[in-house]
Amino acid sequence: MRLPTKSLERSLFNRGYKKIIAVDEVGMGSLAGPVVVCAVSFDKIFFQKSHKSLHWLRDSKLLLPHQRENFVRELLKIKSLKFEVGYCYPKTIDRINIYQSSRLAMRRAIARLINSYTLNSIILVDGKNEIKGLNLNQAAIVKGDRKVFSIASASLIAKVFRDKMMIRYAKKFPDYGFEKHKGYGTKFHRAMLLKYGRSPIHRFSFRF
Secondary structure, three states: OOOOEOHHHHHHHHOOOOEEEEEEEEOOOOOEOOEEEEEEEOOHHHHHOOOHHHOOOOOHHHOOHHHHHHHHHHHHOOOOOEEEEEEEOHHHHHHHOHHHHHHHHHHHHHHHHOOOOOOOEEEEEEOOOOOOOOOOEEEEEOOHHHHEHHHHHHHHHHHHHHHHHHHHHHHHOOOOOHHHHOOOOOHHHHHHHHHHOOOOOEOOOOOO
16 A cells, blocks of 8 residues: 655755645535635645654545554644634535635635745645635645655544544434445435435535
């Protein structure tokens, strides 16, 4: 299995960049709940060291829930880690569509993380498209969450954050089993939708 590496970040710091921010989103294909984005940054020294506890860190989709939580705990021990979370709720998703909502959440997370000193900063974006509306250098990386350590870290924090949100929603709307499927279109979830109809956190713009 190919694991995300720190080589891109090392190269960018060596080229003179002072700040590297990586962003990734979760919840794009969910039938319910928000789309959540995490933006992360580490300092240059972090990428010059080896971190055994993070060696098997990878894209959140390739890990079990307890593995994701363990890696996030390890990430949060790193003093140089800075991160912010942005999200858009279903009403926004229904109004402007899921893609635009994810981009809006990205801009929100980045805005909270970066200060006014944007010179020599770069944004690493998972996917093939850069984020419109940002006056910053960007690099869009297809399957970046499987290639780039910082993007994989962002995907993990976003996933753990969103899962906790959906578990809280499960207590408020217990009929749908959000604590199990986190809003994705499982057979059980679709059956409960047929039985009970949509909840206030379901996306009305998605076909069920």
